Amino acid sequence: MSISNVNVVVHPLVQHKLSLMREKDRSTKSFREILNEIGMLLGYEVTRDLPLELVEIETPIAAMQAPKIAGKKLTLAPILRAGVGFLDGMLALMPSARIAHIGLYRDPETLQAVEYYFKAPQDLSDRTVILMDPMLATGNSACAGASLLKARGARDIRFVCLLAAPEGIAKFQSEHPDVPIWTAAIDERLNDHGYIVPGLGDAGDRMFGTK
Numbered sequence: 001m002s003i004s005n006v007n008v009v010v011h012p013l014v015q016h017k018l019s020l021m022r023e024k025d026r027s028t029k030s031f032r033e034i035l036n037e038i039g040m041l042l043g044y045e046v047t048r049d050l051p052l053e054l055v056e057i058e059t060p061i062a063a064m065q066a067p068k069i070a071g072k073k074l075t076l077a078p079i080l081r082a083g084v085g086f087l088d089g090m091l092a093l094m095p096s097a098r099i100a101h102i103g104l105y106r107d108p109e110t111l112q113a114v115e116y117y118f119k120a121p122q123d124l125s126d127r128t129v130i131l132m133d134p135m136l137a138t139g140n141s142a143c144a145g146a147s148l149l150k151a152r153g154a155r156d157i158r159f160v161c162l163l164a165a166p167e168g169i170a171k172f173q174s175e176h177p178d179v180p181i182w183t184a185a186i187d188e189r190l191n192d193h194g195y196i197v198p199g200l201g202d203a204g205d206r207m208f209g210t211k
């Protein structure tokens, strides 16, 4: 399903696993494992249109022109902390990818994103960058993440999340209309504390067991 630059991944495995993650009594171990599994499935979807080039190879039988991914190595860009939950699954598909760590936390009062760490390959201008964070709530964190990557020259950014609020999609698309979104679901709304409803709670705390 696709709604103007938002790709909702409706694959039954993704939907089933997402429902498991929403359950409030699911263990930290299980939450982390499933997030990783969904990371791989979403990674498969977000790379669906990567360009290929024909390269000469030799099979044991004959020479042939075989398709391989064209261009420079991709960059995976998790927003700390919860974005790291997608990383192993994505790396299983793209083991040579470069990694950009983006340290942001959401101020609980203002809901603004506060930057505390950024380390990325120097020049991102000719790399596809997959920005990832399970939660798109107000959109402030994802917007800040995309801006930091653009400041490093990134021109082909794709944003992957697990759950998106309509408010976050609107904010992200107004600031970064050039960045398509992949998500497993679009939920109803945000509550008064900026949490996604029905959502799954605090992704970072559930993943790392910090509550």
Ligand SMILES: O=P(O)(O)OC[C@H]1O[C@H](OP(=O)(O)OP(=O)(O)O)[C@H](O)[C@@H]1O
Pocket: 079, 080, 081, 082, 083, 104, 105, 106, 107, 111, 113, 133, 134, 135, 136, 137, 138, 139, 140, 141, 142, 168, 194, 202, 203, 204, 205
């Ligand atoms: O769209 P937003 O309103 O910005 O909210 C989403 C952000 O909130 C959570 O991070 P949090 O700030 O809780 O940090 P953590 O991952 O370190 O727990 C989540 O992982 C996103 O980064």
Ligand SMILES: O=c1cc[nH]c(=O)[nH]1
Pocket: 135, 137, 194, 195, 196, 197, 199, 200, 201, 202, 203, 204
């Ligand atoms: O619902 C939400 C909103 C922001 N961050 C989370 O982890 N969960």
Ligand SMILES: [Mg+2]
Pocket: 202, 203, 204, 205
């Ligand atoms: Mg958190």
